Amino acid sequence: MSTSTPLPPTPSGKHALVYGGSTAGLIAAGVLSRHFERVTLVERDRFEDGPQARKGVPQGSHIHGLLTRGMNVLCEIFPGFREELKEAGSRFIDMTGDHAWFMGGLWRPRVPCGLYFYAQSRPLLEWVLRRRLKALPNVTVRDGREVTGFQTSADKARVTGVHLRAPGGGQEETLEAELVVDASGRGSRTPQWLEALGYPRVEETNIxxxxxxxxxxxxxxxxxxxxxxxxxxxxxxxxxxxxxxxxxxxxxxxxxxxxxxxxxxxxxxxxxxxxxxxxxxxxxxxxxxxxxxxxxxxxxxxxxHNQRRHYERMPRFPEGLAPVGDAFCSFNPIYGQGMTTGALQAQTLGECVRQGLSGVSQRYRRQMGELLATPWSMATTGDLRFPHVEGKRPPGFALTNWYGDRFQRLASHDVEALHTFVRVMQMVEEPTVLFSPRLALKVLTARPTAADLERKPEPPFAPAAVKEQAA
Missing domain, CATH: 3.30.9.90 (D-Amino Acid Oxidase; Chain A, domain 2)
Known part of the structure; x- marks a missing residue:
């Protein structure tokens, strides 16, 4: 099954270019197809006709799950995407009903919450996304090409396109675009290219x-x-x-x-x-x-290390350029927020473009400062718990950790607390809901019984039967 997304009757611009064909780039290209007459996706790797691992995604063989918030965004961009991914083989895992989950030293209750972790290999997810993207009549995919730099206006105040060539050498060509999106990942060269154009070096926070x-x-x-x-x-x-x-x-x-x-x-x-x-x-x-x-x-x-490039703080930044995904902010992958955050960035970029191309880079950067604050805090709070890790602890850090540890103990026997925590993990609620008066009272006064603290999951299989068949 493959369907295309209806195009808008009045696009905002003629041509947008996205370089980097991982999830953030694929989603951004899908978003921009609604706002531009033409969209070009440039990727250094050659795409296979199927779910194959790529050199440009070194983490592609590891567990990747799409969160509920991310899936909701993808279904807005590519209607029917959830069903198409399931048809391709994805497993929909209820985060508390289908998940045997040991956390905070205790097992979580097995009570369905209706929020899903969409489990599949990374190559399968990207392949289904590429298939949907290629079905769009105004999208062109240029794989086997690497971007080597920006083309700019004479005053260098605007990025007007990119230079590209075959990986490792060959004749360069220039593609002009009204909007250039950097989805090239952690190794993005945008900081160096901007510095070469006379812009200040982007400030980075690394944890x-x-x-x-x-x-x-x-x-x-x-x-x-x-x-x-x-x-x-x-x-x-x-x-x-x-x-x-x-x-x-x-x-x-x-x-x-x-x-x-x-x-x-x-x-x-x-x-x-x-x-x-x-x-x-x-x-x-x-x-x-x-x-x-x-x-x-x-x-x-x-x-x-976690890496956040603070493009939102730069006093000068060229128009016509927007970094997305890991090119902007890269989190500890253990927390599973990366793909969903990239989808939210692409969605926000589309909203900024819809307001007009004039000033789009400034609007987008400003909104990224707010959007990235929550997932960044969620990821780095855990990493900063190691005493030897360098980095500024936020005000109330010790108190927050104390509360969080008690909340996890509560979530081992209180379904309301567990489901609230999952909604935050799935990025459908802000972390502030964990501190609601009702839950805070429970956290401070809860006294779990011995049975609560000794809960064991059901045996995953009958060991005797397994040993007998394996013999």
């Missing part, structure tokens, strides 16, 4: 993470029986430094990711990879995966 995570695809173990689609064992920061997660994705395979912080490194050998989960605070993932059959190699991704 150390030092997380290494590795992932592997598995066939379901023999005799596998479970009433969950995802299981996660999250650490209690900062004392624990290991995490493990498995989820069901397309083709009924299991994708497993394990991670370690600040010197804890997941092993890369077959036996050590699974053994890493054996000594965690809960053994359930080890019990599931020790009989599973690997379907590919172990993929490793190292993430050193």
């Amino acid at each position: 150390q993470v030092d997380v290494i995570y590795s992932s592997r695809l598995f066939r379901r173990p023999p005799g596998f029986v479970a009433d969950w689609k995802m299981m996660s064992i999250a650490p209690q920061l900062p004392t624990e430094k290991r995490m493990a997660l498995i989820e069901t994705i397309e083709n009924d395979h299991l994708l497993m990711s394990i991670a370690g912080w600040h010197g804890v490194q997941p092993p890369l050998d077959d036996a050590g990879y699974i053994e890493f989960t054996r000594d965690m605070v809960q053994p359930h993932i080890y019990e599931v995966m020790k009989h599973a059959e690997p379907l590919g190699p172990i993929h490793v991704f190292r993430y050193s």
Whole structure:
């Protein structure tokens, strides 16, 4: 199934160009197709005709989930996208009904909340997005081309296009555009190119993470029986430094990711990879995966720091340019906010364009300062709990952590607290709802029973049956 998005009757401009063909770039191109007569998407990699991993997405083999807020945005841009993704193999995971979830030292109640984690491989998600984008009559995809710099007006006050060529060399060409969108990721060269044009260097905030995570695809173990689609064992920061997660994705395979912080490194050998989960605070993932059959190699991704480029603070910035996605702000991937935040950035850019092309870059940058503040705070608050991590702690940091720890304990036996927390995680509510008078009273006065604190999940399968079939 593939449908195209109806075009607006009166576009704002003639041509927009997006460079970077990952999720943020694909979504931005879809948004801008409603506001420009033509949109060109430029990508350095060659796109395959199917869900294949790409060199330009080094984290592409790891767990990627689209949050409810992100899916809602995608369905506005590409009507019917949710159904199309499901048809392609995505698994819709109710965050509390289908998720065996150990967090804050306790298991969460298994009560459906109606908010979903859309689980599939990253290549599958990008492939479905590309297919929808290519179906739009006013979108052209130029893959196998890299952008080498900006074309500007004579006074350098406006970006008017880009120079591009084949990767590694070849003859350059220039593509002119009224709006250029940088979706090239963390390695974006926009800061250097702007500096070369005489603009000040963009201010950056970097918060150390030092997380290494590795992932592997598995066939379901023999005799596998479970009433969950995802299981996660999250650490209690900062004392624990290991995490493990498995989820069901397309083709009924299991994708497993394990991670370690600040010197804890997941092993890369077959036996050590699974053994890493054996000594965690809960053994359930080890019990599931020790009989599973690997379907590919172990993929490793190292993430050193959160990175936020404060383009919104620059006193001068050229018109006709808009960074999106990781080119603007890159979060610790453990928290799963990146793709949804990129979708919200693209949506906001479209709203700014709808108000007119004059001043669009300034309006967009100003709104990004506000939009990015919440996901940035949500990601970095956890990372800053490690005492040796450098970075300015916000006012009330210790009190916020104290409250958060008590809230997590409440969420282990109070469904209202759990579902409220999930709405914040899914970015459909602001974190301020966690401090509502009703919930704050519960947090401060809750006294969980022994039964609440001893709750165990249902066994993921019958171990005896598995061992018998595996013999």
